[in-house]
Amino acid sequence: MEQETKEINVMPRIGDQAPDFEAVTTKGKIKFSEYAKDKWVVLFSHPADFTPVCTTEMSGFAQRKAEFDALDTELMGLSIDSIHAHLAWVNNVKKNTGVYFDFPIIADIDMKVSKLYGMLQPNESETAAVRAVFFIDPSKKIRLVMYYPLNVGRNMDEILRALEALQVSDANSVAMPLNWRKGDRVIVPPPANLEEMQERIDGDYDEKVDFYLVKKDL
Numbered sequence: 001m002e003q004e005t006k007e008i009n010v011m012p013r014i015g016d017q018a019p020d021f022e023a024v025t026t027k028g029k030i031k032f033s034e035y036a037k038d039k040w041v042v043l044f045s046h047p048a049d050f051t052p053v054c055t056t057e058m059s060g061f062a063q064r065k066a067e068f069d070a071l072d073t074e075l076m077g078l079s080i081d082s083i084h085a086h087l088a089w090v091n092n093v094k095k096n097t098g099v100y101f102d103f104p105i106i107a108d109i110d111m112k113v114s115k116l117y118g119m120l121q122p123n124e125s126e127t128a129a130v131r132a133v134f135f136i137d138p139s140k141k142i143r144l145v146m147y148y149p150l151n152v153g154r155n156m157d158e159i160l161r162a163l164e165a166l167q168v169s170d171a172n173s174v175a176m177p178l179n180w181r182k183g184d185r186v187i188v189p190p191p192a193n194l195e196e197m198q199e200r201i202d203g204d205y206d207e208k209v210d211f212y213l214v215k216k217d218l
Contacts, residue, residue, distance in 0.1 A: 044077055
């Protein structure tokens with residue numbers, strides 16, 4: 001008897017080009033490769049409309065949208081629900097709480113995008129997307145991926161912190177230490193040869209533990 005096999009959802013990795021797709025959203029039909037050109041995108045999935053944890057999360061994104069705007073970043077949600085369910089949920093939350101989900105939410109009823117991005121994880125659920133977050137840069141390259149289970153909500157402070165860390169790192173060719181926040185010192189890249197190592201040893205830096213751990217103010 002042949003062993004039954006489950007469809008494997010490939011999970012895009014850091015450094016991969018974000019898979020392209022066309023989808024119906026609450027803001028109309030979009031083609032991802034043409035969406036938000038020259039901007040960052042935070043693409044995130046939730047298990048289902050009209051559910052409590054998802055409502056708190058989507059409200060969190062909506063309430064802090066101005067902070068994403070300031071980082072030149074577009075938001076895009078997704079769940080395996082119809083466009084009609086999305087529209088009704090957006091309207092319901094606005095009516096009951098005053099919070100408006102003013103960003104596109106993909107109606108992924110055929111699970112096409114969920115499968116492209118590895119959002120369906122059978123050991124968690126075969127019919128609901130886990131709480132995934134993809135940080136995608138202006139070249140449409142995936143830079144950071146977060147996955148949360150169905151029963152644990154995300155941390156909006158960490159999502160914004162990670163996004164800003166990526167952008168500051170790119171702009172200044174530096175790395176970020178533990179718990180980095182805007183205004184903290186950043187890490188100078190470690191030396192790649194003896195000459196660079198000696199420069200780290202002799203150089204005047206804002207903070208130096210040793211040649212391999214040097215920090216500076218921006």
